[in-house]
Amino acid sequence: MQLKNRWLRIIFGELLLIIVLVGGLTIVKMIPCQKAVENNYEQPTFFRKIFEKEWLTTFKAKAKDLKRIDVLFKNPNLESRDEIEITLFDGKKEIFRNKYNGHNFGDTSHARIDFPKINDSFGKNFTLTVKETKMVDGKLEVGIKNNEINFRQYYGDRATFGEALKISFREIKNIILNEKIVLILPLFFWGMFLW
Amino acid sequence: MKKIILLASTVFFLIAPFTYHPDTKLVLYYPTLDQGKVVNIYQYLENNKDDAPKFHYPPMHYWALKAEWPIVKLIGGESIEDWLKIGGNIAFNDSKIYLYNLATKFPLIILVLASGFLIYKIGLKNGLTKKTAQKAMAIWFFNPLTLYSAIIMGQNDILAIFPFLIGLYFYNNWPYLAFLFMGMGGAIKSYPLIWAVILGLICPKGNWLKKIGLIGLSLMVYLATMSPFLEQNYFRQEVLYSGLSIRMFESAIEIGFGEKLLVVPALLVLVTLIAIKNNLGKSLDGQMLVLFTATLLVLGFTHFHPQWFLWIMPFASFILAKSKSKWWWWSLLLSIGIIIILFGDKFLYWGLLTPIKGNLINLPDINESLKARGVDTILLNNLGHSIISGVAVYWLWIMTNRKNAIKK
Numbered sequence: 001m002q003l004k005n006r007w008l009r010i011i012f013g014e015l016l017l018i019i020v021l022v023g024g025l026t027i028v029k030m031i032p033c034q035k036a037v038e039n040n041y042e043q044p045t046f047f048r049k050i051f052e053k054e055w056l057t058t059f060k061a062k063a064k065d066l067k068r069i070d071v072l073f074k075n076p077n078l079e080s081r082d083e084i085e086i087t088l089f090d091g092k093k094e095i096f097r098n099k100y101n102g103h104n105f106g107d108t109s110h111a112r113i114d115f116p117k118i119n120d121s122f123g124k125n126f127t128l129t130v131k132e133t134k135m136v137d138g139k140l141e142v143g144i145k146n147n148e149i150n151f152r153q154y155y156g157d158r159a160t161f162g163e164a165l166k167i168s169f170r171e172i173k174n175i176i177l178n179e180k181i182v183l184i185l186p187l188f189f190w191g192m193f194l195w
Numbered sequence: 196m197k198k199i200i201l202l203a204s205t206v207f208f209l210i211a212p213f214t215y216h217p218d219t220k221l222v223l224y225y226p227t228l229d230q231g232k233v234v235n236i237y238q239y240l241e242n243n244k245d246d247a248p249k250f251h252y253p254p255m256h257y258w259a260l261k262a263e264w265p266i267v268k269l270i271g272g273e274s275i276e277d278w279l280k281i282g283g284n285i286a287f288n289d290s291k292i293y294l295y296n297l298a299t300k301f302p303l304i305i306l307v308l309a310s311g312f313l314i315y316k317i318g319l320k321n322g323l324t325k326k327t328a329q330k331a332m333a334i335w336f337f338n339p340l341t342l343y344s345a346i347i348m349g350q351n352d353i354l355a356i357f358p359f360l361i362g363l364y365f366y367n368n369w370p371y372l373a374f375l376f377m378g379m380g381g382a383i384k385s386y387p388l389i390w391a392v393i394l395g396l397i398c399p400k401g402n403w404l405k406k407i408g409l410i411g412l413s414l415m416v417y418l419a420t421m422s423p424f425l426e427q428n429y430f431r432q433e434v435l436y437s438g439l440s441i442r443m444f445e446s447a448i449e450i451g452f453g454e455k456l457l458v459v460p461a462l463l464v465l466v467t468l469i470a471i472k473n474n475l476g477k478s479l480d481g482q483m484l485v486l487f488t489a490t491l492l493v494l495g496f497t498h499f500h501p502q503w504f505l506w507i508m509p510f511a512s513f514i515l516a517k518s519k520s521k522w523w524w525w526s527l528l529l530s531i532g533i534i535i536i537l538f539g540d541k542f543l544y545w546g547l548l549t550p551i552k553g554n555l556i557n558l559p560d561i562n563e564s565l566k567a568r569g570v571d572t573i574l575l576n577n578l579g580h581s582i583i584s585g586v587a588v589y590w591l592w593i594m595t596n597r598k599n600a601i602k603k
Contacts, residue, residue, distance in 0.1 A: 035554045
């Protein structure tokens, strides 16, 4: 094979490999999943009896597409049968209200609160409340961090093809600038294969 | 042959940086302890408070990791040492994760490539055609189990498989050298000792004294590397009696009075006796058939980790290269696939791709999701396991009538 043709084959082959890589990254980045954020993540967790007061925490959503909140509870030795109510407000609009009793919680477990995805949640204020509606034994506890109810926020994470492609290109650029060997090795062996 | 190795290198180095499993990182954490000065890792972890789990592998495994470490550091840079200290469940969020993945897997990839080359050479040495030997090498490189276990997950079973394959290369001409290498494999992860014992017993050359001598040599290497630590109680507890070591003794049949028949050892005895009776040690085909069947029986009747199936591949590569009927292979892959997704460890599936998209780890646990939809996942998992056992028993049956095993 002529030398010129050989080099052309290698150049096109290497380009193809980069396209395959960008394509692979893009596909993975498009897989719909969710981002979890825990409020007061680095603070220690305490458990406080729910009957002591109505627990209320206001938080600002950190991203768009808020879709779920998990609130931490503790039912020591699974003994409590207290009845409680959890509510969530988007500003003044109620988006979730439900009643639970001790049966619903493990010794340490989360109450999962699902609601229709709020597309424009980023930067909005939400209010979460937990209050006891009927005290049976007064043993049920809620997780508290930094004097706020402890909960995890879940945001939808679904990139469009364009967004995913853009991020993938940015990552390849970052690899070329800072982690060259990550690309050099497969490109080198692929080039040798095509030679 | 060169082309296959180059293509494999391309595929491996393309996949490895973008996939992650916490185990690859964890094992390399140990050689960094106390600025890399720790010689007795068991004593160090016993006497010092460290968040890392205890080291359950034999001492030679630790020394192999220590030998890997300079290469890993050379590729990953100084900062990789700090990264190794981060918790495995969040380490994939690091901005240099692609580089670190490559660094931690680099020595393993080199060994996988070298093992493929050895498979080719073993094939040629034992009279296979060049084409068949190349096919065996290509199967070793590109089968889903090698790709999944060694390249995507970065499991270090290859550290033990590689010296064993060197031993296999010398098996016919230099048996003492062969069993020395097999012993070294066994000293890294114990299971090559099972292969060494079987190969010693079915060795076509020499009398029984020589056979026992060969097995003894492998066991000597194993014991010699262990001997400085055997007196320590913590070593015996963490290594010799660890859950991993005694797992193959757990499937048992009660025979009354508190006694049990241990299924796996019984099957291994059966395999060896059939192999001796049928003279299977005389040819590479026979040796591979015996080792493949024995390994599959161990896995089929033990609670395994899916990545351990790499163990069957050096032998399955030869069998698949010559076998036309492959239904057993596909049913094996299907069963392993079912077991992987039901394993209850997200790092066996979604988690592997977290370097590309970290939030994939928040996708639901497949086992839990199926359970929530009323699927009996335990039954499904048991079915997968039973298929693997069935395939293992099928190969045991094939062994008794070797002519049907591999159609030439």
